[in-house]
Amino acid sequence: MINSIGNYYPDISVTRVRSTYGFTDVDENKIANTKFTDKLSEDKFTKSNNSADELSSEEKKLVERLKRIEQQVIAHEQAHIAAGGGLVRGGASYSYQSGPDGKRYIVGGEVQIDASPLPDDPEGTISKMQQVRRAALAPSDPSPQDRAVANEASKNEMSARMELSRMQMEKFNSNLNITPEFVNAYA
Structure with missing residues (x-):
């Protein structure tokens, strides 16, 4: 995501929406408030020294899912970086x-890009x-925030085109030697 909204995975609920790849970012200060609404109890997610052998089949599936999400988020952010230059x-x-x-997995991301007009x-x-628009739409699945950034870039581009035409x-x-008075006289 470039700077982001969505909750692509409904059984993962988070506190703040800033998404990339349709996942929801979590404010660093609010990570402790992040919770899974999966059927598994919350206390199973606070285990810190579990080996893969000690996890239930549901927990193993969730770990695999978190690994996939992490790969997708990283690829999404790298697409923004590559196109953003x-x-x-x-x-x-x-x-x-x-x-x-007990391991931490990437579930959201953000790339800061300079989108200010010159x-x-x-x-x-x-x-x-x-x-900016290319960078925002670079991932194969832009998030709503990515699309909003692209839309804002399009608006700024249109304003710049109008200014260029005026100039x-x-x-x-x-x-x-046409003066504004001359133009107004025939308008």
């Missing part, structure tokens, strides 16, 4: 969830917003 600020940051085996540079802003019109009019 120089606009990416730092690497991906991840949210974790403890599994029944002041007094509509052409540069157009190019930058196109890259080009002013330049054209000044070359013809």
Whole structure:
């Protein structure tokens, strides 16, 4: 996700929505409040020294599921980073969830990207917003937040295109010595 909403896995409930890959990020301060609403009791998820042999079949399935989620989230964030290029600020940051085996698994992530328009540079802003949109939509399954970032980039690109058109019109009019009064007289 680039900066994110969703709960792709309904039996994993978390406290804050910021998603990538349709998973929900968890605020680092609220990880302790994260809970599984699976049929397994919560105390099974707080085990810290379980070996794989000590886990029930349901717990083993959950561990495998958490491993798959982790791989998908990492791939999702890497797609943002690869497409974002120089606009990416730092690497991906991840949210974790403890599994029944006591290990922490990545269940959400975020990539910070510079999506601010360039002041007094509509052409540069157009190019930058196109890259922001590509980065936001790079994963095969963009999250709702990813789509929102892409939409905002499109709006900023449109504004920059309008500004560029206005500047080009002013330049054209000044070359013809057309004043605003002249234009208004025939409007």
